[in-house]
Amino acid sequence: MAEKSMGVLLMLEEMAAKEVDLAAEVLAKSMQLADEAKAKQALLAGYKQDYVNNLHQLLGHGVSADTYQNFQQFFAKLDQAVIGQHELVVMANQQVQLHRQLWQESQRKRLSYQVLLKRSDKRALKIEQKKDQKMMDEFAMRSARSRSSS
Numbered sequence: 001m002a003e004k005s006m007g008v009l010l011m012l013e014e015m016a017a018k019e020v021d022l023a024a025e026v027l028a029k030s031m032q033l034a035d036e037a038k039a040k041q042a043l044l045a046g047y048k049q050d051y052v053n054n055l056h057q058l059l060g061h062g063v064s065a066d067t068y069q070n071f072q073q074f075f076a077k078l079d080q081a082v083i084g085q086h087e088l089v090v091m092a093n094q095q096v097q098l099h100r101q102l103w104q105e106s107q108r109k110r111l112s113y114q115v116l117l118k119r120s121d122k123r124a125l126k127i128e129q130k131k132d133q134k135m136m137d138e139f140a141m142r143s144a145r146s147r148s149s150s
Contacts, residue, residue, distance in 0.1 A: 016110035019109070023103035024103055027096070027099040030098075034093055037088045041089050051071070055071050
């Protein structure tokens with residue numbers, strides 16, 4: 001009976017370990033996607049800053065109303081892209097949090113099975129030690145009887 005429960009616990013611990021590995025892979029992927037989204041957001045912000053600098057230089061030399069209006073329309077579109085990218089960063093960070101929690105839950109589950117396995121090992125060891133002690137006691141009694149009858 002104890003061996004059966006030990007086998008089940010081992011199987012559950014193996015499944016939990018696979019779950020932890022899978023959760024870690026998903027977490028790593030979501031972290032990578034979040035980093036990529038942040039990098040793209042920074043790229044867009046840098047791109048906008050470059051165009052703002054270009055506009056300031058052109059304004060120093062004088063620009064036509066059409067050119068200025070084109071810049072303003074471009075900035076509006078670029079601002080929308082930055083806002084959209086910011087929303088993607090927020091969603092990516094939420095995914096990282098979610099996957100981190102799932103990984104932590106799977107890790108706790110695995111640790112629980114490991115604790116149960118250790119307890120089961122200790123119980124099995126105690127039972128084995130009691131059996132050994134009983135055999136030693138019986139052997140000592142038989143030895144004492146055989147000596148006293150001789």
